[in-house]
Amino acid sequence: MSIRFRLLLSFTSVVIVSVILFILSAYLLSVAVTGDFRSIRSFYTIHYSLHPLSEEEESLFLDLKYLAKHDPLQLKNQVLLEEYNFQLKMVQAFLVIRENDQLLFVAPALEGVDLSSILPKYDMGNNTIRNTMNIGSRFFSYSKFDFHFSPETSDKGSIFVIRERSPFAEMVRTLLPLLIGIFIIILLLTGFLLYRYVTRKIIKPLDELRQSAEHIKSGDLTFQLKSGSKDEVGQLVQTFDQMRQKLYDSIQLQLRYEENRKQLLSNISHDLRTPITTIKGYSEGIRDGVTNTEEKLQQYVRAIHTRATDMERLVDELLFYSKLDLKKEPFSFEQLELSPFLHHIADEMAIEFDNHQVELRWDEALQGPLFVLADHEKLKRVVINLLDNSIKYMVQTPKKITIGLERQEQQAIIYVEDNGPGIDQHSLPHIFERFYRAEPSRNQSTASGSGLGLAIAEQIIEGHGGTIWASSQLGRGTRITFTLKISIDRR
Numbered sequence: 001m002s003i004r005f006r007l008l009l010s011f012t013s014v015v016i017v018s019v020i021l022f023i024l025s026a027y028l029l030s031v032a033v034t035g036d037f038r039s040i041r042s043f044y045t046i047h048y049s050l051h052p053l054s055e056e057e058e059s060l061f062l063d064l065k066y067l068a069k070h071d072p073l074q075l076k077n078q079v080l081l082e083e084y085n086f087q088l089k090m091v092q093a094f095l096v097i098r099e100n101d102q103l104l105f106v107a108p109a110l111e112g113v114d115l116s117s118i119l120p121k122y123d124m125g126n127n128t129i130r131n132t133m134n135i136g137s138r139f140f141s142y143s144k145f146d147f148h149f150s151p152e153t154s155d156k157g158s159i160f161v162i163r164e165r166s167p168f169a170e171m172v173r174t175l176l177p178l179l180i181g182i183f184i185i186i187l188l189l190t191g192f193l194l195y196r197y198v199t200r201k202i203i204k205p206l207d208e209l210r211q212s213a214e215h216i217k218s219g220d221l222t223f224q225l226k227s228g229s230k231d232e233v234g235q236l237v238q239t240f241d242q243m244r245q246k247l248y249d250s251i252q253l254q255l256r257y258e259e260n261r262k263q264l265l266s267n268i269s270h271d272l273r274t275p276i277t278t279i280k281g282y283s284e285g286i287r288d289g290v291t292n293t294e295e296k297l298q299q300y301v302r303a304i305h306t307r308a309t310d311m312e313r314l315v316d317e318l319l320f321y322s323k324l325d326l327k328k329e330p331f332s333f334e335q336l337e338l339s340p341f342l343h344h345i346a347d348e349m350a351i352e353f354d355n356h357q358v359e360l361r362w363d364e365a366l367q368g369p370l371f372v373l374a375d376h377e378k379l380k381r382v383v384i385n386l387l388d389n390s391i392k393y394m395v396q397t398p399k400k401i402t403i404g405l406e407r408q409e410q411q412a413i414i415y416v417e418d419n420g421p422g423i424d425q426h427s428l429p430h431i432f433e434r435f436y437r438a439e440p441s442r443n444q445s446t447a448s449g450s451g452l453g454l455a456i457a458e459q460i461i462e463g464h465g466g467t468i469w470a471s472s473q474l475g476r477g478t479r480i481t482f483t484l485k486i487s488i489d490r491r
Contacts, residue, residue, distance in 0.1 A: 013194075018186045025182045053143050053161060056091040060084060061143045061161040064095075068147040068159055075157060076149075081105045088161060096160035099149065110162070113138075122146050122156050132165075139165050205233045209240055221248040256433075272314070275307035317452045324459035331375045331463055335487055338370045338412055342403055345383050356391050356399065363404035370405070370412055372484040374464055379484075382457045383416070386480050389453060390418035393478075407486065411466075415481040423472040431470055432458045457482075 053061060064084060067074050074080055075097055085095040085107050094107035096115060103115060118135050120128070124146050132141045142162040149155040208225065215223050225241040227234040282300045291297035323329035346353075346360055353360055390401050402417040423431060432454050461468040461482045468482035 018190050021186045022183045053163060054091060057088060057093045057161055057163060060088055064159045065145045068145055072147055072149045072157060093161055093163040096162060098158040100156055141165050202233055205237055272311060275311050278307045279304050321452045321456050324456060333373045333375055335371055336374045336376060338372060338405055339364060342405060345380060349387060358391060358399040358401055361400060361402040363402055365406040370407055371487045372412055373487045374484060378460045382460050385453045385457050386416040390416060390420060394418055394420040410486050411483045412486055413481060413483055415479050417477060417479040419477040422474040422476055422478055424474055428470060428472055
């Protein structure tokens with residue numbers, strides 16, 4: 001669930017829950033006031049039964065009541081009644097005078113209303129002088145006083161001061177402050193619950209992100225962030241942790257590079273010291289006159305030239321690898337048929353194979369020519385490097401090298417396999433790392449290289465969009481395999 005939808009749902013829930021709780025609180029409050037759980041109608045009925053008139057209306061009612069007690073015949077004076085009714089009308093009330101079962105006076109505003117069947121019966125004891133009544137859909141409160149028009153007759157009369165009421169007006173007026181207070185409390189409560197929810201789902205993860213950023217700022221990348229949700233915040237936490245992991249891996253890689261550079265300096269120092277010492281020794285021999293014959297002089301000069309050539313080759317490999325690593329070495333791609341290309345390289349190295357008594361085998365599972373887009377010189381360098389490594393490290397006889405070529409979907413697979421001593425499983429994952437050597441002895445017979453050959457091969461194959469890997473077993477040999485993308489022959 002997204003945060004946007006979650007917040008929308010949360011705020012909508014706050015409004016709905018608040019309204020529901022407000023209505024429920026209002027109903028329960030009315031029940032508590034009236035004691036009647038069936039309806040809130042009894043609330044305003046009871047209220048108006050106790051307080052049917054306002055103060056002004058009550059004052060006029062008392063004047064009429066006084067007349068009924070001391071001069072009841074005045075209540076038959078239409079002029080006087082109209083005057084009282086006018087005064088009641090000013091305060092939104094009406095006057096009704098009843099004599100026996102007849103209505104002696106009815107306020108004009110009540111004409112057309114069937115009062116005779118609704119007005120309460122006579123109660124000469126006036127036990128109930130205030131009450132409410134319904135006339136159709138209209139609701140009224142009233143004050144009533146029953147009296148006799150004269151002691152000599154049995155004519156009975158009633159005074160009604162009536163006011164029309166709104167059923168909920170008084171209830172709202174009375175309960176509104178309390179209901180507003182309840183509504184505010186409900187809003188505060190639901191807002192607090194929403195705050196807790198947002199804090200737990202959003203603020204807390206963001207605070208963890210802040211703390212994580214502090215860790216990164218101080219250089220600590222070993223911590224781990226875990227997301228408990230899949231929303232935007234959860235995705236942010238996951239992305240942040242992935243960034244942390246990338247930074248950690250990058251730093252570890254830089255540390256390995258730094259270690260490699262240190263190893264490089266050590267390797268270069270070791271590799272350069274021997275030829276430099278040799279060159280120095282031979283040159284001192286020439287200077288001191290040790291080469292007293294032409295043959296011995298030529299021997300010393302050849303030795304110096306050989307060592308200088310080794311040094312030049314080492315420097316060239318370092319420069320070439322640096323260019324590849326910095327992506328500054330351009331590739332010149334051309335369409336190349338692999339099988340003739342590999343056979344041509346093998347022919348060039350035939351003398352070296354004979355000198356080392358190496359048997360070359362071919363494993364070509366092809367049905368027709370196989371073309372790739374490749375840089376001829378760089379790819380040749382890769383194959384020669386792999387063949388040189390195989391020749392260099394094979395010691396047992398018979399010595400065998402197999403060159404394999406096959407097609408697999410849209411890739412050409414090439415491998416060079418030997419039956420040499422193999423590489424141990426601990427060293428195997430590292431042989432393509434720059435400056436890495438699996439031979440700790442570093443004797444000149446087997447480890448005269450710079451340790452950059454396979455690293456350069458990997459850079460070249462990756463520059464062609466392919467991959468390279470090694471498989472080996474101790475005592476059974478090593479296979480180096482690489483892939484190239486197949487190209488359609490357009491010639």
